[in-house]
Amino acid sequence: MQSFQLEEYLSRGTDRIIKGILKASLSNPGESAFMIQYSKAAKEARELRREAEARGEHIPPFLIASITSQCNLHCKGCYARANESCGEFERNGQLDKEQWGDIFSQAEELGIGFILLAGGEPLVRRDVIETAARHKRILFPVFTNGTLMDQDYVKLFSDHRNLIPVFSMEGNQQRTDDRRGAGVYHTLMGTMECMREKGILFGTSITVTKENLDEVTSDEFTCRLAGAGCKAVVYVEYVPADPMTQGLAPDEEDRARMEQRLRKLREKKQAMLYISFPGDEKASGGCLAAGRGFFHINANGGAEPCPFSPFSDTSLKETRLREALKSRLFVKLRDGEFLTGEHSGGCVLFGQEKAVRALVSESERDA
Template sequence: METFQLEEYLSNGVERIIKGILKASAGNPRESLFMVQYARDGRKGRELRRKREEEGVHIPPFLIASITNQCNLSCKGCYARENERKEGFLVKRMLTVKEWGNIFEEAQKLGVGFVLLAGGEPMTRREVLREAGKHKGILFPVFTNGTLFDEEYAKLFGIHKNLIPIVSVEGGEGSTDDRRGRGIYRRVERTMELLQNSRILFGASVTVTKENLEEVTGEEFLRKLRTRGCKGVIYVEYVPVDGKSAFLALEERDRQYMNDRIQRLRSGQDEMLYISFPGDEKSSGGCLAAGRGFFHINAAGDAEPCPFSPFSDTSLLDMSLEDALHSPFFSKLQKTGLLTAPHAGGCVLHQQEEKVENLLKGGAR
């Protein structure tokens, strides 16, 4: 019963996001036309997942794919760089364009509707993005620091409407430059101007901390984004992966403030789409990682529960995407109740990292 309810929850969430993007694309006929077609494909994907659910196989509608570990910035508190230090990740080779293409093709056949492309900086791998663009049944939000966007990329995103740039910003110039480096905010502004002039649908990603919470949910910040043509904001709660910045993580009252603010924004006349991650896990029955709602594929092809929990017993170089969904490690995370365990908010797997690692060590590699 729980699995069936979870599938309904996830599929309804997908449809809400698609409707939100359709609304945000109003006034841009080419984007709207594509999104109408994608909405049709989304219904087909839901039907594929429903049929597999009846067969006892749960297919999540989302994936997160870090297509590179390379980045041109060194942002404070970056989980990707911290994970590199934990895993010795630099010694591994990254998946090739063809290997990523195979993963995207299988994901579409399974009914996966969204693959979030991250890194490192995903725009350091232009050919992988070009390959992703060929798989029209999947929407690929591309999470980028916004500093590498150029006219060639404008053409690529203009042709492939299923690639949606999500530009990272931490608030105004002071907040953004403090975390990402001096002058980055102005470079991101120029990227947004190019995207707007090219009539490319794009959104913004904001890492929310105790320091910027009021700023990034405030009207002045959002008004500036609207003026620049931004059509949506994805709020991501800060996870203190470096062990030195726990004071920046949201507490329960901060999380409640953000949730209340987002609800007010959604209920207004604003045409922007607002998404929070991880959001209210109570409504989804717990953490959606490890295949419940999504899982993470790192640049080397390892299947991990999520970007903040870089542990794996499975490589997509050795097995199919569907088989990876049922890895012994993912199964243990789901069956032991760790994903649905009570926690203080934020990322439950990061907060219980020692237990997660012990589960991995107890299983077959």
């Protein structure tokens, strides 16, 4: 891996995302004005990362932050519930708003321009989301099930355009309600209509399986989303947290078909932004987890390779963000071949649980 090539690849990727969001917001003066201002901050962040790269230090452009373990839904096949990082109640020891605010400030200083807020259900932590809103040089996509979006939240998102709600769904009403619960699809449609009326840019996040791939990448479905006011779609490959659902995970043929469909959508429907995760790993030399392109911070402050590989040897309660990127676990994952293998669902590390656990044990012995 040549790090300068990786930095260039990531910088081009973030530029494409920013341009895509800007194009999607052109019909909305308030959103457009913010994105023009933010694009300047993003260029400055990219320069900070390039300066670090020249010093031999790689800074990823993204972070994923699970700001709570609490969730009000019981979605079938949820990886967070499967690995016991999510439940009905907030657990002791989770980061408070001041600690999250400090992490956001550190990220800004390093040149990290995107922080995806997740959970659990992130809207249960209004205090953290309000803290994020004050960091205008960072874009915060908020991945939410949308069921807790009350009028106070609508005002918060309207007043702070660096917060972008991304609503999770599975496709049509039957698929969404079957996985997320009866009535969730109807609630989501009402929430999207409210966003459209208020002129708030929003996106959707769709878990892609063998069963729904063709539907959720179809012209009919994406036109329906566009009509609802959606400006961005994030496709996330299904991770078989339950071994009995292994058959739902997309394989190489499915990924190739999805990429082909996304190319067509991007050509035909340029008013929408289409993002796939993990995306084209071959073009980036492998998985981008463990600090290559991003890493995950869990609700207790643990620095993890990614949400689907919930193992950590470093706590951000005790360690600065810059040092967490140099954790023994991350370094061993990046220096080995753990991030470049073939996989059958979502995260290349997901199928290597035993090996990653062993690395954590080694790191603890070395400490």
